[in-house]
Amino acid sequence: MSRRMRVPGTSEKRGTKRTEVSLSAFAFLFSELVQYSQQRVSNVEELEGRLKQMGQEVGERALEMLAWREKGTRKETQIVGTLSFVHTVVWKALFGRAADALEKGTQADNEYMIVDREPLINRFISVPKDLGHLNCAAFNAGVVRGVLVAAGFPCQVSAHFVPQDGYKQRTVILIRFDESVLLREEMKL
């Protein structure tokens, strides 16, 4: 099991070599984030909301930094391009590998899904039964929302556990774009 996770370096040059951070350090920090939030909320939805909010702040900053540091990125104006950016570049920068799948939702036109079979964030977390369907990958959903909103694609995002193929922690991040985004897409084509 890899004990280091990658984090963008602190130098200002483009395409700088990646530095790595201890996975344990991140796990403890995130554990404290969750505990801190838990003391200030009264139910599961609020806790997920708080984690999402924190993720959003990370996402906004991640977009700025990755747009500058990653070679070959250009401003994405289409849904598919932006989602692909999130699915590969953002995930690689934050978690060291690309997300597992990017799918279009079947139930509505504005729904897309990013699938992660084993979110790094949830690796050490066992949710007790009395917290029900809490998924700490709500933080990842927040990151996605931060990136998308900052890139000009307003949307709603949520994270859900969808175990499959023996991956008990498989998480699907559901993205619902606003009407305005769909209209804009149609106009371009």
Place this chain on the structure above:
Amino acid sequence: MGLYSLYVINKSGGLIYQRDFADIVKMDTNDTLRFASIWHSLNAIATQISPLKGCTGITHLEAESFDLHCFQSKTGTKFFVTCTSEMQGVPKLLRKVFDLYTDYVLKNPFYETEMPIRCELFDVNLERLVAKQ
């Protein structure tokens, strides 16, 4: 594979985790709690009566029908197992259990320190570790 059971006790001597790995006579919960606090007190006594300085506790106990190995972390949490006398590599196994503890228990935001361990991932990975032995 001769592992009988695993016990984890916190720094005040309270039992926080207990698991049997073989078909042995099962103790009821009160007995396991008593067993854990007796072991904790024995360790404390051993540090006092040791003829050498710097004794931190008992690491190995040999009885007629079983062996008991104990590992104590720097924070006072003790991990001990009862097993057959022929079993090899038990101290290493205890260190691996400690690794699992630091990963799936301490990094779990829903675990309160010194409380009984109820973390699914810890159980699952512990079973996997013991099955590999």
